Amino acid sequence: MAPSRMKPQDGVAWVTGASSGIGAAVALELARRGWSVAVTARRVDALEALAREADGLPGRIVAHAGDVTNARAMRTIVETIEAIHGPLALAFLNAGVAPRQRAESAISGEAVTEAVAVNLVGAANSLSAALPGMTQRQRGQLAVNASLVGYRGLPGAAVYGASKAAAIHLCESLRFDCDRAGIRLQIVNPGFVDTPMTRRNRFAMPFLMTVGEGARRIVDGFERGGFEIAFPRRLVWPMKVLRLLPYPLYFALMSRLAASGGRGG
Incomplete structure (x- = not known):
């Protein structure tokens, strides 16, 4: 039997990386659908402003500030949430960074360390904080925000893409354990969404969508179930095809794309 899809009456939702962008928009969308x-x-100031923005919605938003790179802090936050608000039913582990690269360097150890600390270790810290209670209850729903850029190595995306590819691998592997524990685990792979992070990009972003539309698609995916929530389809399917190409063809195609000005974000 497949793990259940959680509903507002099952408990509280938790969103990390919620000070802006996709995290903030998903938190508001969940509150619109009745979630606490x-x-x-x-x-904390951004979180409190977000909580005020939810005033008047069917659900509500409450702030619990913390740094996902601190494993102990994540455990304490989940314990506090459950003690005050009730059992954790749904978690969207969204916290992420896209470190700036120096123009003269394609990669730096500092940038890799920062990306992995937040995008991978931060997700692992949050998962390890949420899983014990869900495992004990034999129910719950977890979703990790990765990216379509994690499908395969893209020009200009070595650091960010590697951290997101690792997050995808992490969830693919954990899916088996979560299924046995009655927990639904999902991976979210968006394309380009208009957020403060993507506005720094200096290349064309095909099929760019508003953060509100992205949030609606993510929360629809929570309700629909299935392992992967990926959008928009016009970008998802070409990216899935690229994963199937042999290296000689793939590198020739992507080199031509890079020469014409396209880059991964």
């Missing part, structure tokens, strides 16, 4: 949502990020 605990939000986490380092900036």
Whole structure:
């Protein structure tokens, strides 16, 4: 029997990386659909402003500030959420960074360390905080935000893409354990969404969508179930095809694309 899809009456939702962008928009969308949502990020002022923005919605948002790179802090936040608001039913582990690269370097150890610390280790810290209670209850729903750029190595995306590819691999592997524990685990692979992070990009972003539309598609995916929530389809399917190409053809195609000005983000 497949793990259940969680509903607002099952408990509280938790969203990390909720100070802006996709995390903030998903928290608001969940509150619109009746969820009580605990939000986490380092900036408590941004979280409190988000909570005020949810006033008047069917659900509500409450702030629990913390840094996902701190495993102990994540455990304490989940314990606090459950003690105050009830059992954790749904978690969207969204916290992420796209470190800036120096123009003269395609890669740096500092950038890799930062990306992995937040995008991979941060997700693992949050998963390890949420899993014990869900495992004990034999129910729950977890979703990790990765990216379509994690499908395969793209020009200009060595650091960010590697951290997101690792997050995808992590969830693919954990899916078996979560299924046995009655927990639904999902991976979210968006294309380009208009957020403060993507606005720094200096290349064309095909099929760019608003953050509100992205949030609706993500929450629809929570309700629909299935392992992967990926969008938009016009970008998802070409990216899936690229994963199937042999290296000589793939590198020739992507080199031509890079020469014409396209880059991964």
